[in-house]
Amino acid sequence: MIIFKKTILALTGLFICIFLVAHLGANFLLLLPHETARTCYNAYSAALRSNPFITIIAYINYLCIIFHVIYAILVTVKNNKSRNEHYEMNRSSENSSWTSQNMLLLGFLILGFIIIHMANFWYKVKILHQEDDLYQMVFDLFHEPLYLIIYVAAAIPIGLHLSHGVQSAFKTLGLYHHKYIRWIAKFSVMFAWITGLGFAIIPIVVYFR
Ligand code: HEM
Incomplete structure (x- = not known):
């Protein structure tokens, strides 16, 4: 049963990674010169919203995030139980990194960020339909020092979580020859x-623009 849970964790995690690569690539448009960035970013987001295939992928992504969180909790609880039962045999704290032992904590920090992020953009675009100038929305948000700090700081748990999570997912899927x-x-x-x-x-x- 633990193998099944870890497989769900690995597959949902890798799907979220693919989303992250696409999301990062799209957000790199923001690095273009001001007015070019506005035109390209708004055109890209309008194209995404009008594409039903992207809408399906978005729903799969939401489900992956939800299942990833649930199964991460289940696997951590199970691991902690068996670690307590076989402490002498396991002694994992002696031979694994801080990151690998704190994946759930890092995951919750990222989840906290995602909730703030959804309130910043997703809620305004998808629920309030404030979608005329998404570039301006991003521009205004990043000119608020608090959000600048939150978005930059979020990169730390994201980086740490990925550095262990990606290799762990490959291992679970048996691609760890x-x-x-x-x-x-x-x-x-x-x-x-x-x-x-x-x-x-x-x-x-x-x-700094
Ligand atoms: C420079 C940083 C980022 C910017 C400017 C940014 C921008 C955006 C925008 C504008 C949207 C709404 C798009 C729309 O509904 O049309 C969005 C959605 C989203 N972002 Fe980000 N994002 C950033 C970083 C991140 C990070 C680090 C994560 C994950 C850890 C993330 C996860 C998501 C998710 C899950 C959605 C919902 C996607 C959907 O509804 O299909 N974003 N982002």
Whole structure:
């Protein structure tokens, strides 16, 4: 049963990673010069909203986030129980990193960020239909120092969570042959750095515009 739970955790996590890559790529449009960024970002978001395929992917993504949180809690509770039962055999605190032991905490920090983020954009666009100038909405938000700090700081738990989560997901899915261990670990850390730095740089560049 734990294998099933970990597989759901891995698959939903990897789907969210694919969303993150697409989301980061799209948000890099914000780095273009001011007026070009406005035109491109607004055109991109209008194109997304009018595409039914993207709407389906968005709903799959919401479900993945919900299941990822639920199964992360279930797997952590189960791991903690068996760690207490077999403490002497396991001793995981001696040979695993701080990140790997605090994935749930990091996940909750990210969830907190996502809730704030949804209130900032998703709620205004999807519920209040304030969708005329999304670029201006992002621009105004990142000129508020509190949100600038929140968005830049969020990159830390995101980077840490990804650096362990991606390699752990591959391991769960059985793609962790000893020949590839080093490469998968390197790929995970590189992916985490690119994603974390990417999401941190955008608000800073927009703030200083
Ligand atoms: C520079 C940082 C970011 C910017 C400017 C940004 C911008 C946006 C905008 C404008 C939307 C609403 C799009 C729409 O409904 O048309 C959105 C949605 C969303 N963002 Fe972000 N985002 C950023 C970082 C992140 C991060 C780090 C995460 C995850 C950890 C994230 C997760 C989401 C999710 C899950 C949605 C909902 C997607 C959907 O409804 O399809 N975003 N973002």
